[in-house]
Every structure is written in structure tokens, then in C-alpha cells.
Amino acid sequence: MINIGILNLGINNIKSITKACEEMGKTYILNDASDFLVKTEILILPGNGNFETGIKLIKDLKFDKLIYDFYNSKKKIITICLGLHLLMNDSEEAKGTKGLSLIKGSVKKIDNKNFKTPLLGWYDVNFKNKNFKTKSFFFNNSFKVVPEDLSIIEGEIVNDIPAFIKYKNLYGFQFHPEKSSFQGLSLLKKIIEE
Amino acid sequence: MSAEKIRIIPKLEIKNQYLIKGVRFEGLRKVGDPIEFAQKYYKEGADQINIIDIVASLYGRDNLYEIVNKITDKVFVPICVGGGIKNLDHIKKLLKSGADRIIINSEALRNKDFLNQVIKTFGSQFITVSIEAKKIGNEYYCMMDHGRENSNKRIKDWLSELSKYELGEIIVSSIDQDGMQNGFDNDLALILDKEKKITCPKVISGGAGKNEDFCNILKNKDLQGLSASTCLHFNKVKIPDLKNSLKLNKININNL
Numbered sequence: 001m002i003n004i005g006i007l008n009l010g011i012n013n014i015k016s017i018t019k020a021c022e023e024m025g026k027t028y029i030l031n032d033a034s035d036f037l038v039k040t041e042i043l044i045l046p047g048n049g050n051f052e053t054g055i056k057l058i059k060d061l062k063f064d065k066l067i068y069d070f071y072n073s074k075k076k077i078i079t080i081c082l083g084l085h086l087l088m089n090d091s092e093e094a095k096g097t098k099g100l101s102l103i104k105g106s107v108k109k110i111d112n113k114n115f116k117t118p119l120l121g122w123y124d125v126n127f128k129n130k131n132f133k134t135k136s137f138f139f140n141n142s143f144k145v146v147p148e149d150l151s152i153i154e155g156e157i158v159n160d161i162p163a164f165i166k167y168k169n170l171y172g173f174q175f176h177p178e179k180s181s182f183q184g185l186s187l188l189k190k191i192i193e194e
Numbered sequence: 195m196s197a198e199k200i201r202i203i204p205k206l207e208i209k210n211q212y213l214i215k216g217v218r219f220e221g222l223r224k225v226g227d228p229i230e231f232a233q234k235y236y237k238e239g240a241d242q243i244n245i246i247d248i249v250a251s252l253y254g255r256d257n258l259y260e261i262v263n264k265i266t267d268k269v270f271v272p273i274c275v276g277g278g279i280k281n282l283d284h285i286k287k288l289l290k291s292g293a294d295r296i297i298i299n300s301e302a303l304r305n306k307d308f309l310n311q312v313i314k315t316f317g318s319q320f321i322t323v324s325i326e327a328k329k330i331g332n333e334y335y336c337m338m339d340h341g342r343e344n345s346n347k348r349i350k351d352w353l354s355e356l357s358k359y360e361l362g363e364i365i366v367s368s369i370d371q372d373g374m375q376n377g378f379d380n381d382l383a384l385i386l387d388k389e390k391k392i393t394c395p396k397v398i399s400g401g402a403g404k405n406e407d408f409c410n411i412l413k414n415k416d417l418q419g420l421s422a423s424t425c426l427h428f429n430k431v432k433i434p435d436l437k438n439s440l441k442l443n444k445i446n447i448n449n450l
Binding site: 011012013015016019020048049050114115116117118120121122123136138140141142157158176178179180181182184185 | 197198199201236239241266267268270271272289290291292293294295316317318319320360362363393394395418419448449
């Protein structure tokens with residue numbers, strides 16, 4: 001069984017991601033950095049909500065150092081929605097607030113006249129990796145990540161709306177695999193077991 | 195084809211621990227166990243499930259938290275919960291039980307500060323505003339407390355006010371068509387469609403009885419979701435068949 005730790009920022013519904021991961025490994029929740037278990041093989045940073053609040057909580061709970069150390073140990077970090085945003089340098093949602101800066105680039109407001117905002121609903125995601133078929137997943141967000149290195153975008157809805165990022169040992173879902181029915185759970189499982 | 199996929203959203207109305215259904219919000223009958231129904235709809239391909247506690251304000255809410263908790267153990271699509279939500283404490287408890295978004299109706303009409311407060315605390319995409327419409331004379335009015343009280347605000351006026359807020363979603367339900375199974379209320383859907391300043395997704399609810407009703411209401415309107423209860427609870431419409439039928443009509447849907 002893979003040991004999975006889920007970071008609880010305390011502002012989100014982490015129940016669904018926890019329940020989803022229980023099917024795939026041995027799961028535990030970290031309410032602050034002191035809960036970390038050395039045997040952890042995968043760290044999950046879920047999230048929904050405001051960038052500034054997210055960063056503040058990460059610092060308050062001492063998750064920042066934990067995330068950096070885990071990243072340097074080359075073990076997998078899976079981030080979801082706001083969790084992905086927090087890996088970037090900064091965000092239009094909270095000017096002046098610094099992100100974790102593990103991925104170079106910014107978080108920007110979605111501005112594509114063909115899409116309603118917030119993105120709330122199911123959208124088809126096309127993946128670079130041909131082992132992942134185009135399927136629809138559940139999105140609920142008004143912001144998107146814009147990495148400096150566009151080649152780390154592994155999945156997208158359209159050209160300017162990234163949906164899945166892979167950079168070294170960091171994985172980022174813009175959508176919610178834990179809310180995307182059978183196709184979401186199966187993708188999450190693939191990434192966990194990859 | 196629009197970028198947005200049309201969501202099919204079963205609505206589960208809860209009274210105490212039971213799934214119930216009435217006609218025009220009256221003559222409530224017990225239908226079964228809401229947890230079993232939620233699991234069935236999830237497996238069949240529901241894109242979201244809405245849960246409304248219709249007597250929350252009268253009997254307290256502990257049953258509701260318990261039901262949401264049990265549903266989210268096994269259902270991995272968005273779960274939106276409403277009914278008598280009046281304060282941030284209710285919302286926090288629902289989040290803890292596994293709810294993804296909350297649905298607000300009466301309290302938004304009574305107290306706009308509350309709406310602002312919820313947006314500020316949890317983020318705009320976290321909120322669905324539900325509007326329950328009743329036609330009186332030639333006008334549609336916003337009803338409160340599960341149809342028991344008239345706010346005396348016209349639907350079109352309320353939609354225009356709501357267009358100034360950043361919201362996650364707006365659902366308009368017809369009380370007159372509720373449980374009738376002879377089609378959604380087209381005039382009401384047109385009023386919702388007409389308010390173009392609203393940028394969030396729009397959902398229409400109430401009256402569906404067969405697959406064609408879902409296809410018909412979408413014609414020439416910019417809607418993103420269709421909600422139904424009676425026809426699903428009593429097996430008049432099955433979600434896989436409905437999705438096939440929408441697909442045949444070239445409607446963009448989420449295929450499992």
C-alpha cells in the first residue's frame with residue numbers, strides 16, 4: 001500500500017479526496033506539519049478558495065517547509081485547483097502575495113469569451129500523454145496557471161486554459177479528479193501508481 | 195456547440211431522514227432513502243446532485259449533516275446542499291460533512307449582507323443561488339421558505355440584482371411545474387436566459403417528465419444545467435437514456 005498524506009488547510013472540503021485516496025493507498029490527514037509521517041510516499045495538496053488565504057494557512061501550519069523538503073526528496077506531490085496555484089510565483093487574485101514559487105509563472109484570471117466564468121462544470125481535457133484518453137472532468141475555478149515553461153502543460157481544455165501540469169515530481173490538476181466520477185478516480189489512480 | 199456541457203442534476207428533497215416528493219411543493223410523499231438514490235444517480239451518470247432540506251428551519255439540521263456525510267462517502271461528483279441556510283456555522287458544518295457548494299434562497303432575499311459575507315468567506319464559486327418561482331397573474335415572483343412565503347420580488351428584478359454579484363451558479367425552479375411532469379416552464383426559462391449580464395452558469399428546474407422535455411427547453415437558450423426530481427425518482431426518465439437522447443440531439447453532455 002502506498003502511504004499518502006493529505007494536507008488539510010482547514011478551509012476546504014477534503015473529505016472527497018480523502019475517500020478517493022483510501023481506495024488507492026494508506027491515507028492520513030495532516031492538520032499541521034507536526035503530523036507528518038516519515039514513511040509518506042505521496043503528498044496531496046488539495047484546495048479551493050482564495051490564493052492569499054491559502055498561502056497564509058500554508059505558512060501558519062508550517063506546511064511550506066514540509067512541501068519544500070518533500071519536493072527536494074523527489075517524492076510525488078499532487079496538487080489540486082488552488083493547491084496547484086499555490087506552487088506558482090504569484091497570482092492576479094492576490095497582488096503582492098508570494099506563492100511557493102516551485103514552478104515559475106503566475107496565476108491569472110480566465111479571460112476567454114467562449115467560456116463562462118467561473119468555469120463550473122465538466123470540460124473535455126486533451127492530454128499530451130497518449131495513454132490518457134480525452135475525457136471530461138469537473139472544474140470549479142475562475143483562475144488558471146500560466147507557467148513560463150509551457151512545455152510542462154500536459155493537459156488542456158483549449159490552448160489558453162491548462163488543465164494538467166507535470167513538472168519534475170510535481171503534479172497539478174486544475175480540475176477536481178475526486179469530483180469527476182469514475183474517470184476522475186481512474187486518472188488519480190494512474191498518477192498515484194505511475 | 196457551446197463550450198459548456200449541459201449538466202443533468204437530480205434534486206433530492208429531504209424531510210427528516212427521508213427522500214420526499216410532492217406536487218407544487220405540497221402533498222409530500224416518502225420516496226425512499228436519499229443515500230440509496232444518490233448512489234444510484236451517481237452510478238447512472240449524474241453530473242451533480244442537489245440536496246435540499248425542506249424542513250431544516252423547523253426541525254434542526256443534524257439529520258441533514260448525517261445524510262450528506264453518508265452520501266459523500268461513496269459519491270464522487272459535486273454535491274450541493276441547501277435548505278434553510280442562515281449562517282456561516284451551518285455552512286462550515288456542511289463543508290465538514292462533505293458538501294462542495296451550498297445553495298441559498300430565502301436568506302439571500304432577506305439579507306443581502308449574508309450573501310456578501312458568504313462570498314467573502316468561501317469564494318464566489320462556492321455559492322449557488324436558488325430562486326423558487328411562482329406565477330401570480332402575469333408575473334413570476336420569488337418565493338421563500340419552500341414556497342410558503344412570497345417575497346413580493348419579481349424574478350426578473352431579482353435576476354437583475356444578482357447580476358451584480360459574482361456567483362457560482364443560479365438555479366431557477368418553477369413551483370407551478372414542480373412534480374407535474376409535463377415539461378419545464380418555457381416562459382420562466384426565457385426570463386432566466388434574457389438576463390445576459392449574469393455570467394455564471396444557469397440551471398432550470400421543475401416539470402420534466404420525459405427525455406424530450408430536456409431537449410426542448412434547451413432550444414435557443416443559453417442554459418448550462420437541467421435539474422429534475424419526480425421523473426427520475428419514479429423511473430420515468432433514466433439518466434443513461436436521457437444522455438443518449440441529448441447526444442442524438444447534438445447537445446454537448448458529459449459522457450461517462
